[in-house]
Amino acid sequence: xxxxxxxxxxxxxxxxxxxxxxxxxxxxxxxxxxxxxxxxxxxxxxxxxxxxxxxxxxxxxxxxxxxxxxxxxxxxxxxxxxxxxxxxxxxxxxxxxxxxxxxxxxxxxxxxxxxxxxxxxxxxxxxxxxxxxxxxxxxxxxxxxxxxxxxxxxxxxxxxxxxxxxxxxxxxxxxxxxxxxxxxxxxxxxxxxxxxxxxxxxxxxxxxxxxxxxxxxxxxxxxxxxxxxxxxxxxxxxxxxxxxxxxxxxxxxxxxxxxxxxxxxxxxxxxxxxxxxxxxxxxxxxxxxxxxxxxxxxxxxxxxxxxxxxxxxxxxxxxxxxxxxxxxxxxxxxxxxxxxxxxxxxxxxxxxxxxxxxxxxxxxxxxxxxxxxxxxxxxxxxxxxxxxxxxxxxxxxxxxxxxxxxxxxxxxxxxxxxxxxxxxx
Amino acid sequence: xxxxxxxxxxxxxxxxxxxxxxxxxxxxxxxxxxxxxxxxxxxxxxxxxxxxxxxxxxxxxxxxxxxxxxxxxxxxxxxxxxxxxxxxxxxxxxxxxxxxxxxxxxxxxxxxxxxxxxxxxxxxxxxxxxxxxxxxxxxxxxxxxxxxxxxxxxxxxxxxxxxxxxxxxxxxxxxxxxxxxxxxxxxxxxxxxxxxxxxxxxxxxxxxxxxxxxxxxxxxxxxxxxxxxxxxxxxxxxxxxxxxxxxxxxxxxxxxxxxxxxxxxxxx
Numbered sequence: 064x065x066x067x068x069x070x071x072x073x074x075x076x077x078x079x080x081x082x083x084x085x086x087x088x089x090x091x092x093x094x095x096x097x098x099x100x101x102x103x104x105x106x107x108x109x110x111x112x113x114x115x116x117x118x119x120x121x122x123x124x125x126x127x128x129x130x131x132x133x134x135x136x137x138x139x140x141x142x143x144x145x146x147x148x149x150x151x152x153x154x155x156x157x158x159x160x161x162x163x164x165x166x167x168x169x170x171x172x173x174x175x176x177x178x179x180x181x182x183x184x185x186x187x188x189x190x191x192x193x194x195x196x197x198x199x200x201x202x203x204x205x206x207x208x209x210x211x212x213x214x215x216x217x218x219x220x221x222x223x224x225x226x227x228x229x230x231x232x233x234x235x236x237x238x239x240x241x242x243x244x245x246x247x248x249x250x251x252x253x254x255x256x257x258x259x260x261x262x263x264x265x266x267x268x269x270x271x272x273x274x275x276x277x278x279x280x281x282x283x284x285x286x287x288x289x290x291x292x293x294x295x296x297x298x299x300x301x302x303x304x305x306x307x308x309x310x311x312x313x314x315x316x317x318x319x320x321x322x323x324x325x326x327x328x329x330x331x332x333x334x335x336x337x338x339x340x341x342x343x344x345x346x347x348x349x350x351x352x353x354x355x356x357x358x359x360x361x362x363x364x365x366x367x368x369x370x371x372x373x374x375x376x377x378x379x380x381x382x383x384x385x386x387x388x389x390x391x392x393x394x395x396x397x398x399x400x401x402x403x404x405x406x407x408x409x410x411x412x413x414x415x416x417x418x419x420x421x422x423x424x425x426x427x428x429x430x431x432x433x434x435x436x437x438x439x440x441x442x443x444x445x446x447x448x449x450x451x452x453x454x455x456x457x458x459x460x461x462x463x464x465x466x467x468x469x470x471x472x473x474x475x476x477x478x479x480x481x482x483x484x485x486x487x488x
Numbered sequence: 489x490x491x492x493x494x495x496x497x498x499x500x501x502x503x504x505x506x507x508x509x510x511x512x513x514x515x516x517x518x519x520x521x522x523x524x525x526x527x528x529x530x531x532x533x534x535x536x537x538x539x540x541x542x543x544x545x546x547x548x549x550x551x552x553x554x555x556x557x558x559x560x561x562x563x564x565x566x567x568x569x570x571x572x573x574x575x576x577x578x579x580x581x582x583x584x585x586x587x588x589x590x591x592x593x594x595x596x597x598x599x600x601x602x603x604x605x606x607x608x609x610x611x612x613x614x615x616x617x618x619x620x621x622x623x624x625x626x627x628x629x630x631x632x633x634x635x636x637x638x639x640x641x642x643x644x645x646x647x648x649x650x651x652x653x654x655x656x657x658x659x660x661x662x663x664x665x666x667x668x669x670x671x672x673x674x675x676x677x678x679x680x681x682x683x684x685x686x687x688x689x690x691x692x693x694x695x696x697x698x699x700x701x702x703x704x705x706x707x708x709x710x711x712x713x714x715x716x717x718x719x720x721x722x723x724x725x726x727x728x729x730x731x732x733x734x735x736x737x738x739x740x741x742x743x744x745x746x747x748x749x750x751x752x753x754x755x756x
Contacts, residue, residue: 163719165720166718168722169718263601264601269704308703308705309601310621315700322597324600438720442721443535445720446721449704449707450538450542472744472747476744476747
């Protein structure tokens with residue numbers, strides 16, 4: 064009953080045109096639950112024979128993906144993608160999550176786990192290619208690659224498109240509380256995150272690459288800059304922001320924005336839409352001065368022992384029905400033409416999920432991997448910024464106390480020594 | 489002689505899971521990617537001195553608060569009737585039945601700007617105060633999570649103090665303050681030192697408390713180490729070097745602590 068009410072509420076909000084995004088999708092989905100059931104039973108794949116090659120061979124593959132980044136069938140009327148794949152192919156899917164590209168990289172570098180399909184982002188992909196950690200795909204085995212839109216092929220991180228099949232893309236924008244911030248969406252830009260009127264109401268990315276990108280865009284630098292001076296200027300701007308930042312967070316944004324603990328936060332478009340779906344007081348804008356366009360793509364690590372099965376999984380993820388189910392669930396933007404065509408018109412025209420191609424071409428940049436030196440410098444500047452002391456606390460208290468306590472201990476010890484010597488005699 | 493064989497499982501365990509990893513940390517701290525010897529990473533640790541000082545400072549405060557809060561509790565507990573002690577001890581332990589992360593997470597909602605505490609302040613026309621994402625919140629998280637580790641060792645030492653000690657003390661003319669400082673405190677020193685160890689060591693190396701309650705702007709050593717392994721930095725050598733330095737610092741502090749204990753029974 065509650066759910067029904069919720070969907071009605073959502074539907075009416077969409078009507079009001081407050082935000083056009085996935086919300087429209089959920090509402091519709093709830094309404095034609097029946098149809099969804101039917102699709103589930105009659106999931107059509109382009110070439111059933113292709114998928115049954117490994118049936119009953121007891122093969123399993125390890126898939127390593129972002130959290131909340133696949134349709135799991137947990138919500139009513141959605142598709143259990145991994146379950147469908149297992150049913151269709153007889154290949155068991157061991158599905159695990161990571162929270163950041165770096166976590167994934169560390170896991171792979173550690174060598175303890177072997178994965179067959181991973182879904183990292185752009186800059187991490189170029190790093191993995193450079194370090195020979197992912198292998199070339201056999202596109203013969205991935206016929207569904209043909210669905211990928213032309214402008215998402217041969218991206219900078221994989222110029223000949225030999226290693227990756229794009230899964231989703233999106234932009235970084237600002238989530239804000241529309242009830243407290245009285246600004247028209249077109250007036251909102253990155254400088255809102257530096258606005259002292261909202262001190263202690265601002266959340267910031269807890270990851271140097273994304274945080275630096277915002278600061279770099281504001282100062283007109285490239286987000287892929289490796290110039291030491293530009294990086295320092297970017298860090299200086301972030302340090303200036305620190306005193307009005309409530310916290311540096313990643314996934315906690317969901318809770319904090321949802322609970323009204325903060326008013327402004329930068330975040331990824333897809334996740335932002337998920338938050339918006341549950342909070343009608345929140346709004347999301349992609350700042351017009353430019354932003355980062357990120358692409359997450361599927362790849363196969365060199366350590367994979369089941370390359371063909373992994374390619375089959377990638378191909379399956381590119382089946383129109385599956386790609387649609389995923390994108391519908393996770394709310395990011397899809398590079399998959401057929402899935403895009405299946406989306407509601409409202410979503411397709413949404414300026415959040417699918418900004419016009421002119422904006423994308425002129426104002427968005429994809430991350431590429433930085434040189435080791437630039438990465439190191441960024442990391443050092445970030446640690447320095449984060450560990451910078453508040454100006455109002457006295458620097459001397461802690462060291463003085465430490466020294467005093469050490470002196471105290473030494474005195475006590477000496478006294479004890481003397482005393483114990485006396486005791487003996 | 490035969491008894492020796494029974495310790496074999498633990499010795500194997502200790503070698504494989506304690507000694508070897510420790511040696512590996514030392515190895516990583518002193519080598520480069522190529523495996524050649526270097527002291528670069530150890531000297532790099534120097535630039536994080538302020539983070540070290542902050543970690544030591546915050547965990548010292550937390551330890552001191554724990555001691556002050558736990559001491560009377562443990563004393564009252566140890567003087568209760570036996571059958572009540574069991575119940576009270578269980579109440580002390582009760583929070584520990586719940587997952588550590590959940591407990592810390594709960595504080596996030598309590599301390600938030602629109603959290604319950606600020607809400608209550610709001611009812612009487614105060615606030616809202618900035619409670620979360622401060623170093624105070626980090627200390628609070630440490631005290632809350634590690635308080636039982638202070639109460640338990642104190643209690644177990646005080647429980648052994650015979651009632652006749654108090655009688656003898658008052659017989660010989662001690663007032664209650666003198667009894668406390670001349671009888672109870674000296675006899676409970678082993679409990680104090682092991683309690684301090686058990687609170688201070690986990691507090692100084694925690695990272696999740698500062699992450700959740702410190703809002704990412706109160707970096708502690710634990711966060712710094714975590715960043716080297718799971719963060720953008722990915723520099724296991726530096727991470728190992730920081731861990732090694734932290735270990736040495738803890739070792740030094742513990743050695744000093746040990747000197748206070750007359751019987752050298754401190755948990756390391």
